[in-house]
Amino acid sequence: MTEESDPDDGANAGALDVETDIDADAESDGSGEPRRAFWADEVADEIEARDPEEPIVIKGGVSPSGVAHLGNFNEIMRGYFVAEVLRERGHEVRQVFTSDDRDPLRKLPRKLADVDGKIVGLGDVDAGALGRNLGRPYTDIPDPFGESESYAAHFAALLKADADRLDVPVEMLSNTEMYEAGEFDEVVAHVLERADVAREVLSGYQSKIDEDYVPFNPICGDCGKITETVTSVDVDAGTVEYVCTDMTVGDETIEGCGHEGTATFREGKLPWRFEWPAQWQILGVDFEPFGKDHAEGSWPSGADIARNVLEIEPPVPMVYEWFTLNGEALSSSAGNIVTVAEMLELLEPEVLRYFFALNPRKARDFDVSRLDQFVDDFDRFERAYFGGVDDESLTAFAERAYPFVVDEIREDRIRLPYTFAAVLGMTDNRDLRIEMARNEGYFDDDTPEWAIEEALERVDRARAWAEREDNEYNYRIQESLPDVDLDDDVEAALDELADFVETGQDGEEIQGEMYETARRHDVEVGDFFEAGYLLFFDQPQGPRLGEFLGELDTEFVVARLRRKS
């Protein structure tokens, strides 16, 4: 459960005092066990130690505000790995994700994502329509893109689509639908019957709880906003009476309409601190990961409320650290967010899944500019699974985590190093890509077609990365002659190479001739290649040059080698 609706509204980050709980639970599973190489195994141990009923329920959830970004995926992926471990151990597992869509829209998001996961500004949609709906549940607000049933449905669809992209089977649940179907009735009645106990427990965490506090927020029958002022409760009738008063959100006020009315338990919601434990009860949740922001607020009070108000055992908790994006906090207003869909243009799904398999307790940076390094890490992790890395702890981790990261375990898969893939991406010619990879020894005559196909998928992604980052791998043939300063002997060698190319030679011959030409002119081979790279790419390095030149228009190559154009 992460709020993370809009990181700007301050919620976030974490901490863990959850420790106490985790430690306490751990005691029951005996001590002296060797430390698990994969955190999901440790969590699974804790869950099993509680002897849960089948199916084991794993939950995540988020309030559907703003953009469904990569950070939200902690909610789904952390739970997923635990679910998979438990399934492997023979348990039936149900992974659910609540869209906490009865929450009111409290603030206009600055960024939204369209149906394709593309981020757009508020200016691209009907912002006025959103503004008029401040204070109303997300499910009662029209989809700004005019496609889904509601703002909430749009957002949930995005998350579901992303989960599908990562091949995670998760059941999406709408909080509003659960209220409307009466699933909350019993627990709302229970909480309101024991409102005194509820107040007492919660007041241990929130100083503002007074005698008049009623743990239920009805929806105003007139203006449709979530209200906070309940004047009386009739548990037997299943109703509350309320006055629609102003609601303070940060330093802004959402005006109430003054309407006085009656609402059933299905026409409102529990405040978050109660709603979360109520979800645990209704859904029978055994495990729930949450962001560090909940670790010291919602979790301790939620666990307390679960035990002492609802009289249920709270789920096994797990706090995950937030990650930063390019060194900065995820922030939709600052535009510092990426979506799963965007990242899948740059990374294979398994590489993205790997990111979430890493230690959740470690704050880490998702640095798009160094994705190459991250992909290298993944490749190494993959090799470690197959026993190819001399690193005990990595291998132990890979043995457990890798099978849950990839869709299928296939040892003969070929991974082109990401930066090399980026280099291949400079040409759209598939045959040339294969030829260059073959020359570097990644493919041979026995390489099956499927392995080549899969390996080449990375090329398009690495190419997209190079373009997105506009980094040194963003090779472009220079349309006009770059401004280069060359030594006389290098120039003479280039002229001679031009003569050779002009006679119509293929790539391999050009490559071989480059060595010969350099030697004849007493030029360092390295210097000669560098001159070639500068002429064609305005970069000191590049792909295997001869083969590449062999694919280009001969006239163009000859002219460029002669520094004519």
Place this chain on the structure above:
RNA sequence: GGGCCGGUAGCUCAGUUCGGCAGAGCGUCUGGCUUUUAACCAGACGGUCGGGGGUUCAAGUCCCUCCCGGCCCGCCA
């Protein structure tokens, strides 16, 4: 102010549960490879484990304290 999590090589990170030689990959440098070109092989360089103090035969690991970053301690989620 109180609390929680994080801080290990230039970069990305293991290692901290339960004290036992300071580690890996990448990058850098050097050498080799008779096509070395974002390739391979070998080797080297690289660290006050955030600082300080303490316990111990022994501390990245345990204790105290301080610094830095993030978060919680209002509301909301």
